[in-house]
Amino acid sequence: METFQLLLAKRLSDALANAxxxxxxxLTQATDPRFGDYQTNxxxxxxxxxxxxxxxxxxxxxxxxxVDDVCELPAVAGAGFINFTLRPDAIEKKTREVxxxxxxxxxxxxxxxxxxxxxxxxxVAKPMHVGHIRSTVLGDALAxxxxxxxxxxxxxxxxxxxxxxFGMVIYGWKNLLxxxxxxxxxxxxxxxxxxxxxxxxxxxxxxREACRQELVKLQAxxxxxxxxxxxxxxxxxxDFEHVYxxxxxxYDLQCGESFYHDRLPGVVDCLLKAGIAEISExxxxxxxxxxxxxxxxxxxxxxxxxGFNYATTDxxxxxxxVNELKADAVWYVVGAPQTLHFKQIFDxxxxxxxxxxxxxxxxxxxxxxxRKLMKTRSGENVPLRELLxxxxxxxxxxxxxxxxxxxxxxxxxxxxxxxxxxVKYADLSQYRMTDYIFSWEKMLALHGNTAPYLQxxxxxxxxxxxxxxxxxxxxxxxxxxxxxxxxxxLAELPEIDLAKRLCQFAEFVPHALNGxxxxxxxxxxxxxxxSFHAFYEACPVLKSEEPRRSSRLALCDLTAQVLQRGxxxxxxxxxxxx
RNA sequence: GCGCCCGUAGCUCAGCCGGAUAGAGCAACGGAUUUCUAAUCCGUGGGUCGGGUGUUCGAGUCACCCCGGGCGCGCCA
Numbered sequence: 001m002e003t004f005q006l007l008l009a010k011r012l013s014d015a016l017a018n019a020x021x022x023x024x025x026x027l028t029q030a031t032d033p034r035f036g037d038y039q040t041n042x043x044x045x046x047x048x049x050x051x052x053x054x055x056x057x058x059x060x061x062x063x064x065x066x067v068d069d070v071c072e073l074p075a076v077a078g079a080g081f082i083n084f085t086l087r088p089d090a091i092e093k094k095t096r097e098v099x100x101x102x103x104x105x106x107x108x109x110x111x112x113x114x115x116x117x118x119x120x121x122x123x124v125a126k127p128m129h130v131g132h133i134r135s136t137v138l139g140d141a142l143a144x145x146x147x148x149x150x151x152x153x154x155x156x157x158x159x160x161x162x163x164x165x166f167g168m169v170i171y172g173w174k175n176l177l178x179x180x181x182x183x184x185x186x187x188x189x190x191x192x193x194x195x196x197x198x199x200x201x202x203x204x205x206x207x208r209e210a211c212r213q214e215l216v217k218l219q220a221x222x223x224x225x226x227x228x229x230x231x232x233x234x235x236x237x238x239d240f241e242h243v244y245x246x247x248x249x250x251y252d253l254q255c256g257e258s259f260y261h262d263r264l265p266g267v268v269d270c271l272l273k274a275g276i277a278e279i280s281e282x283x284x285x286x287x288x289x290x291x292x293x294x295x296x297x298x299x300x301x302x303x304x305x306x307g308f309n310y311a312t313t314d315x316x317x318x319x320x321x322v323n324e325l326k327a328d329a330v331w332y333v334v335g336a337p338q339t340l341h342f343k344q345i346f347d348x349x350x351x352x353x354x355x356x357x358x359x360x361x362x363x364x365x366x367x368x369x370x371r372k373l374m375k376t377r378s379g380e381n382v383p384l385r386e387l388l389x390x391x392x393x394x395x396x397x398x399x400x401x402x403x404x405x406x407x408x409x410x411x412x413x414x415x416x417x418x419x420x421x422x423v424k425y426a427d428l429s430q431y432r433m434t435d436y437i438f439s440w441e442k443m444l445a446l447h448g449n450t451a452p453y454l455q456x457x458x459x460x461x462x463x464x465x466x467x468x469x470x471x472x473x474x475x476x477x478x479x480x481x482x483x484x485x486x487x488x489x490l491a492e493l494p495e496i497d498l499a500k501r502l503c504q505f506a507e508f509v510p511h512a513l514n515g516x517x518x519x520x521x522x523x524x525x526x527x528x529x530x531s532f533h534a535f536y537e538a539c540p541v542l543k544s545e546e547p548r549r550s551s552r553l554a555l556c557d558l559t560a561q562v563l564q565r566g567x568x569x570x571x572x573x574x575x576x577x578x
Numbered sequence: 579g580c581g582c583c584c585g586u587a588g589c590u591c592a593g594c595c596g597g598a599u600a601g602a603g604c605a606a607c608g609g610a611u612u613u614c615u616a617a618u619c620c621g622u623g624g625g626u627c628g629g630g631u632g633u634u635c636g637a638g639u640c641a642c643c644c645c646g647g648g649c650g651c652g653c654c655a
Contacts (some may be wrong), residue, residue, distance in 0.1 A: 170623070431591080
């Protein structure tokens, strides 16, 4: 199915060809409703290129432009813009097509890629904390959108399960472990022994040396240390799994750092042989002499003591993803502080001859209301699990206030959908690069650009259909059993506005993925909910006469589908009641 | 020192590859409810887009400089 934007762009392109003019400029959604629905600046661009008068050029283009079937007469305005206003009957026709389409009008990409998305990546022996939320939620949303658009997505959790911190964890495990505490709360006990060891090592060189020895033994494959390590990984994974279940997130692969451990010596040898790396001050180092930006920023891939570091692991990871997973693209959803690191890794990959599209998808930090990195009152990282449970608790309280008659089960289910949805939406609705200030009040607010507001629009629609009864029920398979969409008759402005927005879902989804910007999708959904609420206020559904009643029911149905699908692409669920 | 990111209404933020008179939400103020969930809607006020210079038909957006904040830069991840 073709969007209005694509259709008009094609017609414009035909007109330019017929007028003997070069194809240039762009056709976009109008920047302001006063200018109609779509606009193009071709005449301005051409005017500049040819040194001609833009409004005159616009008129010339108009004389070759055939859009009568979808638009009112296009108008030249301002400095030479051409404005397009969709005709209600064209909107009606398109809406009917979208209603019939189980992809809601969104076309699959013509160039499907295999994309590995690296997101989340928590560290073993530490609980997931609020710092992991953006990567996890953003990565999951991008994965869902990419998949919906027809890409083959591999979600990979690059767990930090092989760092130097294990020297300390193992030392603590052997010397400080409280078995009972471990049973009660495994991760808390691991964190405790780690911290205490860390404190001791800071003041006692002997402890520091002992930790180093434990790490060496682990890396050499010492049975006892490997067993301890395995147990720590398993206990951590339980915590992660709990959080992932709450968030509704899954991975296709969980190839952590340890997965690449055996490959590291080979990676270094390879880079040395290829002349990409060299020995410098006893370490193996990659220099980027031909890259001005990195010229004074070498990358160490083997330390003087023979150990490898995370740069080595990340290069091994690129090798694996490109050579064995056959990835066309790899997206790293990792915070902004690692920008330099990934520039280096990608440059190494380029020199290895890889052509895969490697991207660092950067995002800002989560700040507390004091504008500093979000911490608990005692200065600790806020555990993600507690934060999510708090969100559900707060949502539950609101549900109980607003709708006390629901059953316990319903309340729990609804609170989870609202609470988790609110946390995700608050994150995704903001441009990913800006630091994000965490605020319970803001994210759980019922007005404004929040998950509950959108969920409420969905719930209001579902309520209409409950009242309407079984007579109007739509399933994807209805068409096969002879269900026919009711003819739409859009008469009032709020109906036309709503329908128009519904048709534009297809224009926003690919756009959101292009910039790796789910906030483009949240903005659209927010505006859709606005349009729906305006429609809801102005246009009674069940009480109106046929054929208007059926037409409005169809609009409601489609709105609910787009809201559900759109929020679904962001990993957010919708409740039937709230 | 070098580099990256950010600075838009009182607050939190949008603003796409440079487009027309810079938009939302919150807060403030004024309205709307015998009506499908008022968990809503309609309206009003509110701006030197950090500052400057430049590029051009046109700059919040691009370039350069400055100010302010955050982050990163040879053996942590």
